[in-house]
Amino acid sequence: MHSNGAEKHAEKPNSGGGRRRPSGRVTLEDVARHAQVSTMTVSRALRDPSLVSPSVRERVQAAVAQLGYIPNRAASTLASARSKLIVVLVPSLSNAVFVETLAGVQDCVGPSGYQLLIGNTGYSPERQAELLQAYLSHAPDGFLVAGIDDSNAVRRHLAASGVPLVHMFDLTSTDEWSVGFSQRRAGYAIGKHLIARGARRPGFIAAQLDPRTMQRRAGYRRALREAGRDPGVEVLTKEPSSPALGGALLKDLLSRTPKCDAVFCCNDDLALGALFECQRLGIAVPRELAIVGFNDLPFAAVASPTITTVATPRYAVGFEAARMLLRIVDGEVPEQRRIDLGFELVVREST
Amino acid sequence: MHSNGAEKHAEKPNSGGGRRRPSGRVTLEDVARHAQVSTMTVSRALRDPSLVSPSVRERVQAAVAQLGYIPNRAASTLASARSKLIVVLVPSLSNAVFVETLAGVQDCVGPSGYQLLIGNTGYSPERQAELLQAYLSHAPDGFLVAGIDDSNAVRRHLAASGVPLVHMFDLTSTDEWSVGFSQRRAGYAIGKHLIARGARRPGFIAAQLDPRTMQRRAGYRRALREAGRDPGVEVLTKEPSSPALGGALLKDLLSRTPKCDAVFCCNDDLALGALFECQRLGIAVPRELAIVGFNDLPFAAVASPTITTVATPRYAVGFEAARMLLRIVDGEVPEQRRIDLGFELVVREST
DNA sequence: CTGAAAGCGCTTACAG
DNA sequence: CTGAAAGCGCTTACAG
Numbered sequence: 001m002h003s004n005g006a007e008k009h010a011e012k013p014n015s016g017g018g019r020r021r022p023s024g025r026v027t028l029e030d031v032a033r034h035a036q037v038s039t040m041t042v043s044r045a046l047r048d049p050s051l052v053s054p055s056v057r058e059r060v061q062a063a064v065a066q067l068g069y070i071p072n073r074a075a076s077t078l079a080s081a082r083s084k085l086i087v088v089l090v091p092s093l094s095n096a097v098f099v100e101t102l103a104g105v106q107d108c109v110g111p112s113g114y115q116l117l118i119g120n121t122g123y124s125p126e127r128q129a130e131l132l133q134a135y136l137s138h139a140p141d142g143f144l145v146a147g148i149d150d151s152n153a154v155r156r157h158l159a160a161s162g163v164p165l166v167h168m169f170d171l172t173s174t175d176e177w178s179v180g181f182s183q184r185r186a187g188y189a190i191g192k193h194l195i196a197r198g199a200r201r202p203g204f205i206a207a208q209l210d211p212r213t214m215q216r217r218a219g220y221r222r223a224l225r226e227a228g229r230d231p232g233v234e235v236l237t238k239e240p241s242s243p244a245l246g247g248a249l250l251k252d253l254l255s256r257t258p259k260c261d262a263v264f265c266c267n268d269d270l271a272l273g274a275l276f277e278c279q280r281l282g283i284a285v286p287r288e289l290a291i292v293g294f295n296d297l298p299f300a301a302v303a304s305p306t307i308t309t310v311a312t313p314r315y316a317v318g319f320e321a322a323r324m325l326l327r328i329v330d331g332e333v334p335e336q337r338r339i340d341l342g343f344e345l346v347v348r349e350s351t
Numbered sequence: 352m353h354s355n356g357a358e359k360h361a362e363k364p365n366s367g368g369g370r371r372r373p374s375g376r377v378t379l380e381d382v383a384r385h386a387q388v389s390t391m392t393v394s395r396a397l398r399d400p401s402l403v404s405p406s407v408r409e410r411v412q413a414a415v416a417q418l419g420y421i422p423n424r425a426a427s428t429l430a431s432a433r434s435k436l437i438v439v440l441v442p443s444l445s446n447a448v449f450v451e452t453l454a455g456v457q458d459c460v461g462p463s464g465y466q467l468l469i470g471n472t473g474y475s476p477e478r479q480a481e482l483l484q485a486y487l488s489h490a491p492d493g494f495l496v497a498g499i500d501d502s503n504a505v506r507r508h509l510a511a512s513g514v515p516l517v518h519m520f521d522l523t524s525t526d527e528w529s530v531g532f533s534q535r536r537a538g539y540a541i542g543k544h545l546i547a548r549g550a551r552r553p554g555f556i557a558a559q560l561d562p563r564t565m566q567r568r569a570g571y572r573r574a575l576r577e578a579g580r581d582p583g584v585e586v587l588t589k590e591p592s593s594p595a596l597g598g599a600l601l602k603d604l605l606s607r608t609p610k611c612d613a614v615f616c617c618n619d620d621l622a623l624g625a626l627f628e629c630q631r632l633g634i635a636v637p638r639e640l641a642i643v644g645f646n647d648l649p650f651a652a653v654a655s656p657t658i659t660t661v662a663t664p665r666y667a668v669g670f671e672a673a674r675m676l677l678r679i680v681d682g683e684v685p686e687q688r689r690i691d692l693g694f695e696l697v698v699r700e701s702t
Numbered sequence: 703c704t705g706a707a708a709g710c711g712c713t714t715a716c717a718g
Numbered sequence: 719c720t721g722a723a724a725g726c727g728c729t730t731a732c733a734g
Contacts, residue, residue, distance in 0.1 A: 074428035075727035093450045137424045243650040279655035299594040304630040426711035
């Protein structure tokens with residue numbers, strides 16, 4: 001058998017004789033010629049086989065297989081004004097939370113043939129705005145964004161482009177689409193829990209200080225306030241989270257308030273580091289110090305002691321947000337503009 | 352000021368009167384009319400400003416800003432046969448190793464304006480083949496793939512497409528491009544280390560069992576063999592890695608060989624779970640049992656005890672592989688076909 | 703069920 | 719430094 005290239009040249013008489021720009025690719029036209037039908041018919045047979053007769057269908061499929069035809073998305077995007085591309089913006093990929101969210105998105109859109117363009121904003125609103133802008137050139141069918149952007153300029157741009165957008169994690173006002181849960185209530189639940197467990201001097205450590213973290217903190221503080229406690233000592237830093245940082249922040253916290261008997265770590269990575277630091281310092285958890293994390297990452301359930309935390313529906317957030325977006329893209333109008341997926345306080349040995 | 356849409360309609364006299372397919376988008380033509388030049392000139396001014404006169408440059412920039420012009424990548428891809436898209440295939444995103452590799456790739460290609468299409472193969476060669484095939488329709492300028500695919504059918508497809516591919520992590524034969532390090536030698540280094548530390552009955556636990564894991568194992572076994580030891584007890588499972596699994600595998604290992612005094616966990620997640628399991632079982636690490644992990648994930652340096660492991664150059668693998676690919680795309684021919692970035696055994700408290 | 707024409711929004715290849 | 723023509727490989731909108 002000849003190579004495809006040779007075969008093609010033999011069959012394509014360089015029609016017209018004008019200046020061509022041969023790409024070397026097998027095109028719809030090659031398939032059409034091979035199957036003895038028009039390009040339109042091949043296009044139909046490929047997009048929706050029920051649109052053509054069985055015999056044509058077979059011939060086209062055979063030609064596609066034999067020539068090794070691969071459709072050119074750029075061409076179909078240009079002609080149809082539909083890219084089958086969905087842009088997903090997340091603040092970080094090192095954070096397992098967003099990776100699972102992406103998995104949810106992927107699992108939802110995969111079957112429909114959509115592909116994902118993943119952007120990492122690095123928790124920066126400016127970067128988020130830049131990325132939204134940049135990705136517009138791909139003519140995506142929709143945007144899925146974790147973390148609200150405050151820039152109105154970008155919003156106007158997006159609105160003008162007409163590309164729909166669904167927010168993930170943040171529950172927005174009802175004039176926008178969003179899927180998430182209440183960070184504030186989750187923080188509140190943790191505060192209540194610590195108090196119920198008898199914590200007298202709870203502390204709070206947090207990193208990154210993104211809006212979601214600050215909402216958790218607000219809920220947590222409200223719980224303390226309602227119980228008649230003051231906010232207690234807090235150690236905050238804008239640095240990115242890591243187990244190492246968790247250990248450092250805990251040490252800092254203890255140096256400021258040695259009688260601290262409980263600590264809410266704004267996420268599980270910090271909690272893991274705090275736990276190891278306690279082991280190193282010989283502090284008994286939870287007897288001397290209770291530890292709470294956030295997210296319920298895989299290690300939380302098997303640490304020693306196991307870590308009390310809040311299980312967040314991150315996979316579901318991605319899946320449901322994608323489902324909502326797909327419906328909007330298809331012209332439907334979802335019943336709810338905001339979907340609250342809730343959360344679950346998982347009480348374990350560390351409190 | 353009018354909306355862009357209104358302005359556009361006023362300026363565009365629907366030339367020809369033929370059937371148009373108005374997309375509502377601002378196009379190069381709109382910018383050209385606004386700046387009083389041809390579309391070609393606008394195209395040049397945008398791609399390489401030095402190609403046009405200063406005054407034209409300014410007018411074009413002003414028009415772009417005023418109309419909010421966003422180039423259509425589908426159109427430029429189709430016309431230029433260059434997509435500025437690079438496909439990256441990784442086995443998993445839940446594995447921090449590959450996320451850091453992606454970060455390296457991103458940091459390398461970002462400045463050149465390339466965008467990434469990220470595919471998750473889930474450690475499946477079949478899925479990898481499917482994805483390579485599927486992504487070909489985006490006419491990517493290059494492929495970056497972690498994990499070798501054995502399917503020849505796909506290789507032929509790729510070769511026929513002419514899209515260059517660089518392997519990451521696996522150092523391939525010299526007729527292909529690759530950037531990575533020797534998993535085998537890394538495993539060997541661990542074996543030697545455990546023996547040097549006086550381990551008498553070392554065990555091995557592993558999950559996923561991807562090719563890289565098996566190469567580490569092979570190197571590890573060679574070290575034992577050279578020291579005159581038998582391979583010792585091994586507990587292997589195809590399940591995906593997790594800290595929970597690490598604990599379970601360790602228990603399994605100890606039940607089979609209670610006198611085991613060291614364990615090589617094929618990655619840090621497993622090692623973390625094993626460490627916690629030891630704490631739970633009251634086994635002193637390293638006195639009663641030495642633990643070695645692999646990858647040097649962030650928690651390894653702060654665990655209690657800190658975990659001995661092998662630091663892998665995953666970020667650099669992504670960065671250098673991307674750099675190699677970019678050069679190939681630009682028609683250059685890198686001096687080396689395979690780049691070995693090495694690894695580092697990091698000895699800590701757990702051994 | 704099938705097809706000829708026109709167009710999507712850019713860039714290449716020429717020409718001046 | 720600038721531009722008119724043609725083309726990239728598909729799909730839309732008609733027509734039969």
